[in-house]
Structure formats: C-alpha cells, structure tokens
Amino acid sequence: MSGARQVKVLFDEKTIAERTEALAREIAAAKPKNLLVVAILKGSFMFAADLLRALHRAGLEPQVEFFHLSSYMDGTMSSGTVKILRDIESSVRDRDVLLVDDILESGRTLAFAKDLLAARGARRVMVCTMLEKPGKRAVEIGADFVGFVCPDVFVVGYGMDVAHCYRELPYIGLVVTAQDAA
Numbered sequence: 001m002s003g004a005r006q007v008k009v010l011f012d013e014k015t016i017a018e019r020t021e022a023l024a025r026e027i028a029a030a031k032p033k034n035l036l037v038v039a040i041l042k043g044s045f046m047f048a049a050d051l052l053r054a055l056h057r058a059g060l061e062p063q064v065e066f067f068h069l070s071s072y073m074d075g076t077m078s079s080g081t082v083k084i085l086r087d088i089e090s091s092v093r094d095r096d097v098l099l100v101d102d103i104l105e106s107g108r109t110l111a112f113a114k115d116l117l118a119a120r121g122a123r124r125v126m127v128c129t130m131l132e133k134p135g136k137r138a139v140e141i142g143a144d145f146v147g148f149v150c151p152d153v154f155v156v157g158y159g160m161d162v163a164h165c166y167r168e169l170p171y172i173g174l175v176v177t178a179q180d181a182a
C-alpha cells in the first residue's frame with residue numbers, strides 16, 4: 001500500500017463561492033445589529049475572509065475579531081477540551097455576534113465560544129459554519145447558517161488542515177492515496 005497523497009475534491013471553488021454569497025444574503029436577512037464577526041482560528045480564516053467580503057456585498061458593515069481556539073492536537077482526534085490560545089479584544093456587550101468556523105463536528109469548540117460570548121453580555125450569538133457533519137454532536141448546539149452538509153470523512157483545504165498541511169487549497173476535499181483516486 002503506497003502511492004503519493006492526493007486530494008479528492010468534494011466542494012470546488014465555484015460551488016464554495018456561490019454558497020458563500022447565498023449565506024451572506026441569509027445572514028443579512030437576519031438583520032443583525034452592531035454586528036461583530038468573530039472568526040475562530042485557524043481553520044476558518046479563508047472562509048471568514050470570503051464571507052466578510054460577501055457580507056459587504058450583501059449590505060452589512062460588520063466589525064471583525066479573531067478567536068484562536070484549539071480542541072484538536074496534531075492529528076485527527078479531538079482532545080475533548082477547548083483552549084483559548086488568543087482571545088478577542090472588543091467588548092461584545094449588547095452586540096450581535098456571528099461566530100464563524102470551518103466545521104461543526106462534536107460542537108465543543110462552538111459551544112464553548114458561544115457560551116463564553118453570551119456570558120460576556122452579547123445580545124445575540126449566531127453561528128455560521130462552512131461545513132456541518134451530522135450525527136457527530138457531543139454537545140447540544142446547532143448552527144444558524146451552514147454552508148454544506150459534509151460526509152463523515154476527514155476533510156482538508158479551504159483553511160482546514162491535517163497536521164498543519166493543506167490549508168492553502170482553494171477547495172475542500174479528502175486526502176486519498178493516488179491508488180484510491182484512480
């Protein structure tokens with residue numbers, strides 16, 4: 001069993017771009033007030049950058065903050081606890097917050113972030129994830145806005161990594177050996 005690793009495309013650039021525009025219109029329709037977008041690093045950086053530009057086109061004027069949270073070690077297994085590696089700087093008191101993440105799986109990362117911002121006095125905390133893996137939830141949380149439902153495989157690209165690789169890919173896919181891809 002050998003062969004070079006390749007990435008099999010699940011969601012291509014055009015599909016992601018079209019869905020992102022539609023998501024931005026859905027978010028604008030929720031009429032957020034004094035909106036603060038909080039992107040959860042690292043995985044959401046590419047999606048957040050595209051979503052923010054789409055939000056602008058949809059007529060919103062959000063401010064932007066970054067949370068660096070970690071629930072994963074180097075591999076593909078969740079460590080179960082969420083750590084704040086870098087906190088946001090702005091106050092969320094009485095503001096509408098849109099949490100943006102790459103993927104909702106166990107829900108631990110987003111539940112942690114949502115509870116924390118609610119406890120800090122946010123008026124409303126909404127959740128937008130590029131991908132959602134159904135049937136994997138360990139805690140009770142739903143996303144208000146979801147890009148795509150994702151099959152139960154470990155995906156990479158468009159900001160998402162496995163052991164720090166593949167974040168730069170402009171599409172979302174799964175890693176296969178060249179043999180599998182054939």
Ligand code: IMP
Binds near residue numbers: 043103108155156162
């Ligand atoms: P959760 O806390 O289990 O919902 O997982 C959230 C985080 O785990 C995501 O923000 C990702 O960074 C990471 N993650 C979960 N599934 C995948 C995957 O298939 N590929 C890459 N990262 C993933």
Ligand code: MG
Binds near residue numbers: 101
């Ligand atoms: Mg992440």
